[in-house]
Amino acid sequence: MAMYNDKVIDHFTNPHNVGEFENPDGEGTYGSPVCGDMMKISIKVKDDVITDARFKTFGCGSAIASSSVATDMIIGKTIEDALAVTNQEVLDELGGLPPIKIHCSVLADHAIKSAIFDYAQKNGKTYKGLEGFDPNADEDDTNHGCDMESSVDAMVDEIKSDRLKR
């Protein structure tokens, strides 16, 4: 059974909105110390509307596909509407991720909020959707088996233990 659907594979192999802006209106990064994935999101904002977004990700295919879809989803939205986009909506738009990779999509969500937080700080703005958000909160250190290598290792271990049981 294929681990990833066609849409995820397409966004992973042909990601949209890759890169960064020379003069972003807001920029945010988020990384996991466990798997080593880092994500940076840059946004351009005009009249409280996100006119463009870019991402750079060092890490797994699920994180890349999630950022590609998530940036597509926020471009053209007002800041409040972009903040209201849920992780589940990003997952739905992607057509789902394997359970072990769902957490990868949270990187995109957090990095987008961080970029908007940066924009808000620089412009003295407050948004309801940012209430309680702390970009410097402890990075997620849940072991979500997120890099490809550890996913493969986990699968190999599973197969081995399955064989031993027989």
Ligand code: FES
């Ligand atoms: S987010 Fe860590 S490997 Fe996917």
